[in-house]
Every structure is written in structure tokens, then in C-alpha cells.
Amino acid sequence: MVTTFDDDDYVDAALEGGASGFLLKDAGADLLIAGVRAAANGDALISPSLTLDLLKRRRSTPTRQTHAVERLSGREIEVAKLVADGRTNQEICQELYISLGTVKTHLGSIQNRLEARNRVEIAARMWESGVMNRPNG
Template sequence: MTMIVIADDHPLVRQGLRAVLDATDDLVVVGEADNGADAVRLCVDHRPDVILTDLQMPGLHGIDATARISQTAPDTAVVVLTMFEDDDTVFAAVEAGAVGYLLKGADGADIVAAVRAAAAGQAVFGAAFTKRMQTWFGRAPSKPELPFPGLTDREREILDGVAAGLTNPEIGAELFLSPKTVANNVSAILDKLQFASRAEAIARARDAGLGERPHG
């Protein structure tokens, strides 16, 4: 039997959720709370499998209650049932430990399915959130910006050698280039970046993180 706690400050909402859950043969409501603090207490006392909770409740906000439940009753899956659908609220709830997020107005079958899925260890989000989360998490991570983006990869490698204090022949030996090729590239780098001297190039490149070499 899957044990459920319901947390919402509206008695009619709690009554409706209890009726939906009591109509099943595998879900049982073991407690109701009308504020965030009592929601946490019930989860600590009863260790339910799932808590269905609103966010906007008196006293302790639902986000804070979710975080406390995640810490004090980690085996209880938190499923948020709320009217708030903005991205910041969804992210805050998930960051606090919620494994599910449904909007009020979801039909009884969806709520029952969400509770069962959460009890089984699955993340549960309404259809509107599923599509948005695919967009959120499907974005390619931004690549860190390389220093001196106007340089070619080869020029950046040579500037890295310059920043490390290497001579042109030493840089050439590292990169399998002739000293003359390195010298030509150094001149091109100074011109591109409008550095007055090799000394300025060393200082500016080191400030940008170039020139570091492993010790040993």
C-alpha cells in the first residue's frame, strides 16, 4: 500500500484529492496538512511514500517545506500540485527536491498516475512541463569563450608558448615549426592584438590564463 500525505491550505482541495486517492485500492491518505510546517511534521512522523503539496501555504512556504522534507524524510517523494507554472517556480521546486510538478486542474487519473510513478522512483511532470523541460535540458551547454578569439588556434598555441616565457626555437620544437615560422606568427599576433612588444604580449596573455605549465 502506498501512503500519501496531502498538503494544501484549502479544505475543498484536500477533500477532492482525498476522494480521488481513496477511490483506488493501492493508495491511502495517512495525513493532511494546511500549512508547510505541518506538512514537514507529518512526513517526519508518518514517513509516507509521497506527499502531494501546494506551494503557496501559510507559515512555511511550499518550496521551503519541500527542501526540509527532502532533508528530514528523504524517502518521501515530493509532488507539487499548484497553480504556478512560471519557470523560476518550477526550477526552485525541483532544486528543493521535488520529483514531480503538476498544475491544479489536472484530472484525477493524472494525479493518481503521478503519485504511483513518484512512489516508484520516477520523476513526474505534466505535459506542459515535459515539453519545456526538454527544451531547457536539450540546450547545448555553452562553450567557454577562448581568450583572444581573433587569433587562429595555431596563433593561440604560439601565444601560449610566448606567455610561458619560451623562445621562438623552443616554441617551434613544441609545435614542430621552424623558428622563422614562429617568429612570423609572433609578429602577426602582435599586430592583430595591437601589442607594442613581446613583453606586453607575455603580460596580457598571462592575465588571460595562457602560459601555464604543469609543475614537475
């Protein structure tokens, strides 16, 4: 969704309605192009200025899917946390020393277990669960 409105209710309604992302019209050509590419690849992109508020709201309103995070393997949690931190697949490969194919396999499994449609929902589930606030280790 591309709009001039950065209202929290618009963002929530668009994402709950199945939008692959939410960008403000003044985001600039590069970000708008990246948003279209992300949607075409099955990924999602949220305007950076909206992301932190979105995640804070999601963290403060737990859902039943939050408990699904507990069913992730240790490696899936590592991958999901990196997604929630905004890392790309390539950055995840480099940080965890795994192949791109392995990252994609983990992401597919994570999406299924968390009932998430895209990376944004994976990130939201991770923040909702409280996992992102726990120390690593």
C-alpha cells in the first residue's frame, strides 16, 4: 500500500487486510521501487519511519500465534530474530555461515510454524513473543 497517511490505524488495517507492505508516498523513488520488488518476490517492505511504532504496537498486543515461537528450533529462532532485526537473506547467510538455500528453507518453515504470510509477520510474531527483548545466549 502506498499512501500519504502515516496513521497507525491505516497501517494496521492494511497489513491485517493482506498488504505486502506499507510505504509513504514521500518515501522516494528508490524505496518505492524496492517495495514493488519486495511484493513481487513475496517479501514485504514497511516505511522505515513506521517500522518501530508498528513493532512496539505488535509487542504490546500479544496474539495466540505468539506461542508458536516456542515451537521453533534454535536455528529457526536465530534466523527469525535476524529477520525481525531487518536483515536480508544474504546478511543472514553471512552472519550464520549458512547457504542462501538453507536460509530460504528455514524461512519457509518459520512462516508455516508461525502462520506468517511474510517477513513482516515473522518480525511481528518475534516482537510479540518477547524473544527480541531477551539477551542472546
